[in-house]
Amino acid sequence: MSKIRVYELAKLLSKTNKELMEILKSLDVDVKTHMSSIDTDVAQLVEDALRNDAGASVGIKEEKISTSEERVIVAYESTVAETASLLGVSPADAVKALVTAGLMLPANAKVDDKALGVLASAFGKKLSRPVSGGEFEKTVESAPRPTGKSAPKGAHLVPRPPIVTVMGHVDHGKTTLLDYIRKTNVTESEAGGITQHIGASTVIHQNERIVFLDTPGHEAFTAMRARGAQVTDIAVLVVAADDGLMPQTIEAINHAKAAGVPIIVAINKIDKPDARPDRVRQQLSDQGLVPEEWGGDTIMVDVSAKKGLGVEQLLEMITLVAELGELRADPTVDPEGIVVEAKLDKGKGPVATVIVQEGTLMRGDIVLAETTWGRVRAMLDDRGNFVDTAGPSTPVEILGLDGVPQPGERFRKVAHEREARDTISLQAQIRREEDATRTKRLTLEEVYQQMQQGETPQLNLLLKCDVQGSLEALRNSLMKLATNEVGTFIVHEGVGRISESDVMLAAASNAIVIGFNVRPDSNASRIAEREGVQIRLYRVIYDVIDDVKAALEGMLAPKLREHILGQAEIRAVFKVPKSGKVAGCYVTEGQMKRNAKVRLIREGVVFWEGTLSVLKRFKDDVREVAAGYECGMSFNNFQDFREQDVVEAYEIIEEKRNLE
Structure with missing residues (x-):
């Protein structure tokens, strides 16, 4: 049996979502929201109920018409002059009323809800915004912000646009999606095509305003992403259909859940040949986001940010979720x-x-x-x-x-x-x-003394960034690199160019100067060269993190790791004149290499460890023997091996230490 969503049926019946929800409730139909799906036979019941109540509906319609005649309908793109004409007053009188209320709007400026409230109060009219279906968005009678003491909150609540935060992993297409929506090209102006700062923008969709926050997707901006979720009404989680869930995607989910905001998932890049949207849905289900079509309550929309596929449906879902939230604010109180x-x-x-x-x-x-x-x-x-x-x-x-x-x-x-x-x-x-209670800055001598005493050495850094958001994200990310063996210490941080005093402080503290989207002035560069202060300049934040991480890892001793090469079973023992015993073996796993380190295992217990000195295939010396082949082996200074013993070959690899 086919299904239809409540909001889709509301459109077909020219009803608001709230009205249709009330009708369904009166028919004892259990639906959670207007996003829920109902069977077509239930939809038929609704149509029959409306047809039976046709007489009452006509009465209601006539009442609405008579009421609407008292209102003045003002389109969203109307100017002050056009609104004045609708009110039957001159543009000069309308501008004068706005100026008196503190709104400096010329006659050719567009009127917003605040201006409508002023004009409604000044000329004693009821002003309304139009929406589809013949209904009115709201009637504005008066909404001027009072001078002096602010009105109590909640006294003049009016609908407000939703604030939508776009979240997700780096390079999953968040900004590209907003580019298509806003008809701009933000990504080309960002370093490496990666968003470095939070941006805010407003778009109009079907006469409804939507405010978008574009939060960076790299894990360095965790704090910024969390802040976006705190001010948002709806979180749009962008996940690439060809890549699936990543660590930063899960972070974004956690931030949105912690903020208690509804999540709409945009499964992006569905136009790619290797796109697997169903796999993404399964991964999201594992995180507690079960799609509606699978019986859950999370809206998921397949989109292509580059081609615009599914974007209209995504915007419609945002509008519907916002409508369900009944977002309101008081424009008359102090801001x-x-x-x-x-x-x-x-x-x-x-x-x-x-x-x-x-x-x-x-x-x-x-x-x-x-x-x-x-x-x-x-x-x-x-x-x-x-x-x-x-x-x-x-x-x-x-x-x-x-x-x-x-x-x-x-x-x-x-x-x-x-x-x-x-x-x-x-x-x-x-x-x-x-600040006075904080630990004083470390000098190079103190760092050396710490290392001699076995204490944790620290890498001193001085940070200068272009904006506070990047500075905060960079500081938090660098401090997280610290371990119980090495650490970082921020001797100073600030916004703006790298100055002479910054370089002098770095010289006194033996610090490296990190500049993000800023440059040193001529004096600072000259002093840095004279004092031997290193200034590193960056435009992408994770390049900073990678370089500092590499520097810290260079302070760690290398790690020795054992790598198993293979195993062989001794199936026969031969005595060779002048050479002693030779083990006839069958390689069961991996490979055996000449001169590799080996251990002899007897009945599950390591019996001996040493070196494989001779490796033969028939009468020929060989460098290695792979699994599935027989071979002969001799060991350095050891001949006490038996049939059914297991020879395990391994090598020791020296690895660069990584920060944990």
């Missing part, structure tokens, strides 16, 4: 949110990418983060356009901060600059006290 990324720009100064979670952030607001503050001098959206307001679920870059905040810091609006300064001053004092 607060999360710092997603931050950097020090040469021309703009400190720049922070933030996502507003509650309230409406405006140009001119005083914002306070955990380590810095500032008055918002300008805001840019994900396309680089200047904006004056940012409502819930809106990602923007803000300029005007006093310093570079740490990614993951919360920010909020404060009323006065003095409050912000006093708070930051107190936090700085607390950090200074914490």
Whole structure:
């Protein structure tokens, strides 16, 4: 019997998902969500029920029509001037109302939900957004942010766009998928085609906004990936159909589960000849993500990011899951949110990418983060356009901060600059006290002394990065390389170019300077050459990790490993004049090599160890004999072997030590 999903049936019947869920519940049909599947005979029951209630439905429809006549329908792409025309007022009057409410929007600017609320309140109209099926998304009567004291949270809750985090393993196609969705080409601007920072962008799908966070997939960005899951509403897990689950894929699953967000799986690269999406589904099932078609509750969509296959279905699934979550926020309260990324720009100064979670952030607001503050001098959206307001679920870059905040810091609006300064001053004092209790920097003499005393030697490093997110990820990854035999010590870290003082500090601490996406100035380069300070510059983060790991492994003694070559069974013992005894053997496993180390095993117990001195095939000396062949053997200074003894040949391999 064929099946149909609830949301698909809702489309066919021109009903909302919520309405159809109520109808199914009244018919005693057990469905969990609008993503659930029902049999076609159940769908027929629903149609029959609606047909029987046709008279009541007509009454409801007429009521909706009469109600809609009191509303003004404003399309998503409408400008202030177009909205003014719908309201029957002049564009100048509409702009004046917006300016009075603190929204600096010209007549040709597009109206968002915040502006609609202001215009609805100013001219006493009910404004609505259209959606498919003839219904209205919501009616906006008034939503201006009050001046002075903020309204209590929850007083003016309105639907907000979902924040979607794209997660997964490196090179599984996360950014390429977003490229297709956003119609951009971010991957070509990233080193090695790998995303180095968290990016935030907004897309419109069927008149619905979706905010995407693109988190890097390499394991070095575990902390950044975890932070993305903390601010997200939906996690899209990208898994390559030709590669399957990888360690970073499992990390991403754990982060999303810990954050308690729904997971949608995009099985990418299905256009490749060696794609095996069913194998990926089985691997995901082993991790607790059972696909819907197998009786589970995890949505999985086969896609090709390069060709665009399945992308529309993926976006539809995101919209439906967001609808099920009933995401709402209050745009009228004081704004607060999360710092997603931050950097020090040469021309703009400190720049922070933030996502507003509650309230409406405006140009001119005083914002306070955990380590810095500032008055918002300008805001840019994900396309680089200047904006004056940012409502819930809106990602923007803000300029005007006093310093570079740490990614993951919360920010909020404060009323006065003095409050912000006093708070930051107190936090700085607390950090200074914490820094004073840290272990002092090690010198080369101290490292040498530690090695002489059998203590753990440490490799001193000085880190400079372009943005705080990379700095945090790099520091955490390098510190994880430490073992009980060797360790790393960060003598200093910071954002921005490598300066003269950085090189002098590295010289005093015998540290190596690691620069990620930054360069030293001329003075720093000259002093580094004079002082013998090594400066290593990188653009891809795992190159840094590989090099530091190699340096630490070079401090370890080589590891000796035994490699079994093969086994042979002694089936006969011959006496040879002037040579003593010769063992007639049959090689059962692997191979036997002349001059290899051997051990004689008798009844499961090692009886003797030594060297295989002579190896013959018939009368000829040979270097090796493979399994399935007979051979003759003699051993150095040992002839006490018997029939049925087992000869095991092995060699000792000297291996470079690896960090554990």
